[in-house]
Amino acid sequence: MRFAKGIVLALWLNLWLGSALAEGLAIGQLVIHSAPGEPLQASVPIGLPGELPLAALRVSAADAEAYGLEEMARPSMLDDMRIALLARGEGRARVQLFGSEPWQGEALTLLLRFDAPEQSLIAQFEIHAIEADDEPQYIRVGEHETLDSVALRLADRHSRSYLHMMYALYRLNPKAFYRDNMNNLRGGSRLQIPNTQQLHAVGDAEAFAAIKEHQQRWEQARLGQQQGTAEQQARLDLERDKQELLAELQQLSTEEAEYAEQNALMRAQLAALEGRVSQFTNQLLDEPEPPQAKAEQEPPDNPAPLGPLASAAEDLPPNTAPTAETRIPAWLFLLLLTLAIAVVVFMQRQLQGRSST
Numbered sequence: 001m002r003f004a005k006g007i008v009l010a011l012w013l014n015l016w017l018g019s020a021l022a023e024g025l026a027i028g029q030l031v032i033h034s035a036p037g038e039p040l041q042a043s044v045p046i047g048l049p050g051e052l053p054l055a056a057l058r059v060s061a062a063d064a065e066a067y068g069l070e071e072m073a074r075p076s077m078l079d080d081m082r083i084a085l086l087a088r089g090e091g092r093a094r095v096q097l098f099g100s101e102p103w104q105g106e107a108l109t110l111l112l113r114f115d116a117p118e119q120s121l122i123a124q125f126e127i128h129a130i131e132a133d134d135e136p137q138y139i140r141v142g143e144h145e146t147l148d149s150v151a152l153r154l155a156d157r158h159s160r161s162y163l164h165m166m167y168a169l170y171r172l173n174p175k176a177f178y179r180d181n182m183n184n185l186r187g188g189s190r191l192q193i194p195n196t197q198q199l200h201a202v203g204d205a206e207a208f209a210a211i212k213e214h215q216q217r218w219e220q221a222r223l224g225q226q227q228g229t230a231e232q233q234a235r236l237d238l239e240r241d242k243q244e245l246l247a248e249l250q251q252l253s254t255e256e257a258e259y260a261e262q263n264a265l266m267r268a269q270l271a272a273l274e275g276r277v278s279q280f281t282n283q284l285l286d287e288p289e290p291p292q293a294k295a296e297q298e299p300p301d302n303p304a305p306l307g308p309l310a311s312a313a314e315d316l317p318p319n320t321a322p323t324a325e326t327r328i329p330a331w332l333f334l335l336l337l338t339l340a341i342a343v344v345v346f347m348q349r350q351l352q353g354r355s356s357t
Contacts, residue, residue, distance in 0.1 A: 025047070029155070030110065035200060036105035037102050039101060040099035042159075043095065056117055057085065057114065059085050059115075060113050060115070061081055061112060062074075075108055077100075080100045083095065083097055095112065110124070111124055126159075128158055128196055130196045132198075137192070139154070139193055140190050146185060147169060150191065151169060154193060158196055163207055166207075167210050168194035170214075171194075176189035181217055181221075183215065266351050270347045270348070
């Protein structure tokens with residue numbers, strides 16, 4: 001419960017009633033929990049100073065003398081009203097009022113006296129009359145404002161809590177909330193402000209149960225949205241991985257086609273080279289024989305005398321006579337054949353390496 005600044009009246013009694021209690025004791029707004037026609041039930045939240053224990057504080061209804069100092073009549077319902085002080089946590093408490101007479105919705109002024117060791121103060125609380133305003137009033141909410149912040153601003157004008165104001169605002173302005181949840185207020189909405197009659201038409205049990213139910217639905221939707229976001233992200237990651245895999249497969253297929261084309265080209269080149277080597281080898285092995293020298297030649301009309309060289313040539317065997325064409329040496333033939341074989345082996349290894357990749 002948010003503490004609101006109350007109307008505090010300090011009274012000087014016989015003892016020193018210092019302002020320390022008024023400054024250290026945080027007194028909130030009085031909230032009515034009963035409907036008109038029922039016995040008055042109300043509560044006031046308070047905050048205790050660190051040096052003041054709850055057991056040392058006493059709360060009671062002010063007497064007629066205190067009302068006389070303020071020139072007011074003391075309400076009769078205070079005669080048999082019970083007041084309890086309940087702890088609400090460390091440094092927090094709540095003053096609970098239980099009346100026995102029905103409250104009909106009229107305006108009341110309550111004076112409560114707070115007594116601590118050697119200190120006292122009287123706080124004044126105004127209970128607003130329940131009236132139905134003729135002209136409805138509206139408020140424009142901010143873009144990032146929530147329903148509870150709007151209710152906190154508006155609850156100070158009435159004798160109901162901001163929780164009652166929240167639920168009443170939701171009931172009057174259902175179109176200002178999306179997904180039918182009071183936690184989803186549309187930014188910039190124009191809200192009708194509930195009057196006191198509409199506020200008191202909402203009971204404690206109804207308001208608190210509705211707020212709890214809306215909060216649970218909102219949290220479940222938020223968790224479901226987070227889970228859906230995670231599943232959607234997983235699907236996106238899977239789709240992205242699938243696309244990347246398809247792209248890699250397509251690239252591999254393209255590279256494989258290029259390798260196959262290169263291998264076919266190299267095989268064609270190798271076949272052409274093998275053909276050339278085979279043709280060259282056949283040419284070397286099938287070399288034509290040199291022409292035979294004429295066995296007989298017609299003697300010249302006037303033969304010249306034979307010299308020593310001519311006579312020596314005649315003494316040579318027929319197979320060792322000089323020829324017009326020179327033969328290729330055997331070592332040169334073997335060298336060329338070895339080079340051709342090496343080229344063929346090298347090309348085959350290149351083709352095997354490309355096929356393996």
